[in-house]
């Protein structure tokens with residue numbers, strides 16, 4: 777892959793990382809012992825019964841969102857590490873280079889289209 781494309785992908789990933797961290801910061805606390813772990817805050821709406829129910833509902837929605845965002849952030853960070861190490865853009869299954877168009881569309885891809893297809897069919 778040429779340096780220009782790689783740089784473009786890196787910029788996209790950095791922007792995505794900032795965005796994900798921002799989204800997480802809105803309703804979670806970062807675990808002080810593990811900076812990659814976020815904990816959803818329990819919302820404080822009020823003490824009435826319906827307010828308590830709303831708190832539980834919001835919390836449960838936030839937990840799901842927290843896991844989704846956390847997983848996405850981990851993917852982005854791992855991908856940035858691969859760029860730093862120079863192992864980015866290589867399929868983790870067959871070791872072939874992943875098509876640049878695929879990477880531009882989905883920068884966190886770590887498998888080539890052929891392997892992805894094969895795995896999806898097996899699953």
Ligand SMILES: [Zn+2]
Nearest residue numbers: 867870888891
């Ligand atoms: Zn492959």
